[in-house]
Amino acid sequence: MDNSKSQKLEIVIPAYRMHSQSFKNALDGISEADALKRIDNNTNHVIWMAGNIVNCRYWIGGLLGIEDKDPHEELFKEGKALDQNLNYPSLETLKKNFAQISPKVYQKLLDATDQQLEEPISFGMNIPFVKENVLNMIGMCIGREDYLLGQIGLMRKILGLKGMSYELDGNLQY
Numbered sequence: 001m002d003n004s005k006s007q008k009l010e011i012v013i014p015a016y017r018m019h020s021q022s023f024k025n026a027l028d029g030i031s032e033a034d035a036l037k038r039i040d041n042n043t044n045h046v047i048w049m050a051g052n053i054v055n056c057r058y059w060i061g062g063l064l065g066i067e068d069k070d071p072h073e074e075l076f077k078e079g080k081a082l083d084q085n086l087n088y089p090s091l092e093t094l095k096k097n098f099a100q101i102s103p104k105v106y107q108k109l110l111d112a113t114d115q116q117l118e119e120p121i122s123f124g125m126n127i128p129f130v131k132e133n134v135l136n137m138i139g140m141c142i143g144r145e146d147y148l149l150g151q152i153g154l155m156r157k158i159l160g161l162k163g164m165s166y167e168l169d170g171n172l173q174y
Contacts, residue, residue, distance in 0.1 A: 008117055008135055012142060013109050019145045020102055020174050023053060025165045026152040027091060034159050044082045046155050049148045050094045053075045056141040056148075057101045063121065063134050064108035068101060068107045073122040079144075106174035109138075 002013045027035075027050060035046040051072055058070035070076065072089050089097075117135035130136050154162045 002110060004112065006112050006114050006117055008110060008114060009109055009138075012138055013106075015142050015146075016109060016173050017172075017174065018104065019142070019149065020106075020172055021168055022149050022164065023050075023098060023145075023171065024095075024169065026149055026156065028165065029097065029161050030091065030156065030159065032091055036088075037155075037159065044151070046152055047088045047091060047094065048076075048082045049155070050091060050098075051069060053077060053090065053145050053148050054094050054097045054101070056145050057098060057105055058139055060141050061101055061105045061108065063113055063137055064105065064116070066101075066104055066108060068104065070101075072096060087116075103174040120126065125158075 001015070004010070004013055027046070030046055035050070038045050043051050052073075055070050055073065055076035058068065058073070061068060072094075074080075075088060077088060112134075117133065117138075119134045120134060121134055121137050122142065123130070123137060130140075149164075156162070156164060
């Protein structure tokens with residue numbers, strides 16, 4: 001079991017680690033060409049979805065004091081809409097970015113204190129029942145990752161691939 005300094009992250013850290021596994025599994029077998037396909041030119045492609053997950057990881061890292069910046073932030077920041085006129089990074093590049101930032105964020109999650117998690121941060125969403133602080137922003141990012149992984153799972157089926165595996169990689173420590 002993960003040992004975090006804050007009990008407030010007892011749900012977040014396992015979800016974060018499961019998303020790390022799911023990211024790897026969801027993208028398994030998707031070719032670079034298929035990763036750019038859209039349904040009726042009306043949906044996001046897998047590259048956009050994966051890029052947004054990577055951006056979430058960098059965003060959480062920034063909340064926790066990591067200075068690394070998403071190298072593709074201009075494409076994905078704040079869920080920026082897909083723009084077919086832009087050049088997106090390859091799926092392989094996004095996988096590498098994910099693998100670079102995720103262990104750093106995981107360590108910061110383990111080290112986060114309750115005081116740090118309570119620091120105010122404006123979401124700009126004005127949700128009356130959600131306190132705007134670091135902890136809840138991390139929770140919002142975890143929820144966004146869930147949503148995006150579900151979209152990738154659906155795209156797998158549309159692309160003719162098997163559903164996402166829930167097999168765990170014991171070597172993946174983040």
